[in-house]
Amino acid sequence: MAETQESSLKHVYFFLEEQAAVSPSDGFAGAGEASRYGTVTHAGLEEMQKADSAVTIEQVAASPSGDLPGAEYASTYGTSIPSGKPEMNPLAPAFWMRKKESASSVPALNAASSLVEIRKVEGKGCGLFAVASIPRGTMIISEAPLMKILNAGIHLTWGPYCRLSNQDKAAYDAMYGYQPPSIDFDSIARTSLVDPFDDTMDGGDVDKLVAEQIRVMSTFAINSFNLQPHHLGIYASISRLNHSCVPNVHSFINGPLGVNTIYATKDILPNEELTITYLGGRASYLPRSKRIPELHRKFGFICQCSACTDQTGASDGRRELLDYLAWGLNEYNDHSTATDACIPASHAAALSQAEDLIITLKQEGLDTIELTKAYRIASYAALKIKNYEYALQLAREESEVEKYCLGTDLRDLRRLGIATESWFKRIYETIEVWEGKEVAREYQELSKKEKQKKKARRYKKAKRVAAAASCAE
Numbered sequence: 001m002a003e004t005q006e007s008s009l010k011h012v013y014f015f016l017e018e019q020a021a022v023s024p025s026d027g028f029a030g031a032g033e034a035s036r037y038g039t040v041t042h043a044g045l046e047e048m049q050k051a052d053s054a055v056t057i058e059q060v061a062a063s064p065s066g067d068l069p070g071a072e073y074a075s076t077y078g079t080s081i082p083s084g085k086p087e088m089n090p091l092a093p094a095f096w097m098r099k100k101e102s103a104s105s106v107p108a109l110n111a112a113s114s115l116v117e118i119r120k121v122e123g124k125g126c127g128l129f130a131v132a133s134i135p136r137g138t139m140i141i142s143e144a145p146l147m148k149i150l151n152a153g154i155h156l157t158w159g160p161y162c163r164l165s166n167q168d169k170a171a172y173d174a175m176y177g178y179q180p181p182s183i184d185f186d187s188i189a190r191t192s193l194v195d196p197f198d199d200t201m202d203g204g205d206v207d208k209l210v211a212e213q214i215r216v217m218s219t220f221a222i223n224s225f226n227l228q229p230h231h232l233g234i235y236a237s238i239s240r241l242n243h244s245c246v247p248n249v250h251s252f253i254n255g256p257l258g259v260n261t262i263y264a265t266k267d268i269l270p271n272e273e274l275t276i277t278y279l280g281g282r283a284s285y286l287p288r289s290k291r292i293p294e295l296h297r298k299f300g301f302i303c304q305c306s307a308c309t310d311q312t313g314a315s316d317g318r319r320e321l322l323d324y325l326a327w328g329l330n331e332y333n334d335h336s337t338a339t340d341a342c343i344p345a346s347h348a349a350a351l352s353q354a355e356d357l358i359i360t361l362k363q364e365g366l367d368t369i370e371l372t373k374a375y376r377i378a379s380y381a382a383l384k385i386k387n388y389e390y391a392l393q394l395a396r397e398e399s400e401v402e403k404y405c406l407g408t409d410l411r412d413l414r415r416l417g418i419a420t421e422s423w424f425k426r427i428y429e430t431i432e433v434w435e436g437k438e439v440a441r442e443y444q445e446l447s448k449k450e451k452q453k454k455k456a457r458r459y460k461k462a463k464r465v466a467a468a469a470s471c472a473e
């Protein structure tokens with residue numbers, strides 16, 4: 001059991017690796033980081049779920065954000081991104097820009113949402129912008145992929161592209177494209193896609209065809225998301241989301257629904273740009289001096305977000321602290337000894353460290369999916385020291401963040417036993433084992449009441465926001 005718990009702990013911070021799914025949402029930590037923070041696949045979570053204990057830290061490894069664009073080309077095309085990482089672009093290393101100017105004409109967005117529209121943005125091509133006030137927790141877009149391919153090779157884009165309807169082809173053709181110089185698109189096209197024995201084409205025809213295939217492949221490369229477990233997908237609207245190191249929306253690939261959902265993780269004002277993070281895992285916590293070159297190397301742009309332009313050092317200081325806190329909590333388990341100052345050696349110390357992590361994430365504006373995992377660890381530690389009320393309060397906080405990042409249709413997470421709902425169940429079971437049925441029932445009642453109070457407060461706030469918005473109009 002000790003071994004199971006420890007290996008599970010390795011995954012507590014899998015989300016740190018994940019949020020990339022860049023989305024093109026959900027990150028870009030280097031391959032070397034994988035062993036330190038661990039990554040969790042659905043299969044891995046299922047394994048973790050098998051461990052049987054009243055409360056084990058595997059339950060802490062909560063909500064997946066495994067929606068990020070695929071890393072799966074890595075093996076085929078030689079990038080160093082480990083498979084399964086939620087990176088926005090599997091072909092990321094060393095992109096060079098192919099057609100930034102293509103954004104000069106703004107294509108009509110077949111909007112998957114009436115809350116956003118596509119606009120040109122100076123220096124970024126196009127992006128998605130709010131056309132109304134969008135309160136935190138709003139599901140802004142729910143979109144099926146325009147096209148998806150098996151993540152076994154970029155050459156697989158050509159066939160599905162040719163079969164797109166004219167309308168979908170037009171949406172695809174309007175998208176932004178890069179050619180990563182690290183990938184030899186030309187030889188992929190000539191060896192995998194052109195029949196060398198076809199003598200009906202002359203050399204000029206072949207070159208034209210190859211150029212067209214390269215265009216299609218490079219568009220897919222920069223705009224695709226990782227659809228677990230085996231596909232990559234490109235979205236007419238969602239692939240238009242630009243990056244910020246302080247994002248205001250979260251992308252979640254909801255497998256059972258077959259859609260990518262975009263939720264507002266902050267209150268968004270009319271005309272504000274919607275942004276996701278292309279960075280995941282520890283890469284999010286890099287100081288700007290390292291983050292900026294990393295984004296440039298992988299995506300070909302210089303990030304000008306508020307964190308990257310902060311010259312005061314405050315943002316860098318917080319990210320350094322986040323890295324320290326998160327790494328230590330990742331190493332924490334029921335048997336931790338303080339071999340390193342940042343690894344909590346007791347549950348009380350872990351609780352305090354997780355609280356610091358929560359506060360710092362909020363201060364840095366990273367109050368998105370990472371926060372659910374921080375709450376889960378804090379709740380786990382509180383439960384271990386038998387502070388049941390606090391454990392439940394932290395679980396309710398987690399549940400709220402889960403809702404505003406992922407929504408409520410979480411069939412996959414429930415099936416895997418990693419949704420907050422399952423964590424609540426585990427807390428009650430643990431109380432029952434340790435304190436008896438009656439006490440567990442009392443806590444359940446108490447938590448129900450607190451949930452209702454919270455709901456009433458949320459409702460009042462939503463009414464206030466709606467009233468303020470109608471006054472402004």
Ligand SMILES: C[S@@+](CC[C@H](N)C(=O)[O-])C[C@H]1O[C@@H](n2cnc3c(N)ncnc32)[C@H](O)[C@@H]1O
Binds near residue numbers: 124175223303
């Ligand atoms: C998935 S596309 C995003 C949509 C794209 N801007 C468009 O016009 O369709 C990714 C590309 O957008 C641009 N981009 C994304 N975020 C950016 C940012 N914060 N600053 C500048 N360019 C950015 C980069 O060129 C990047 O390679």
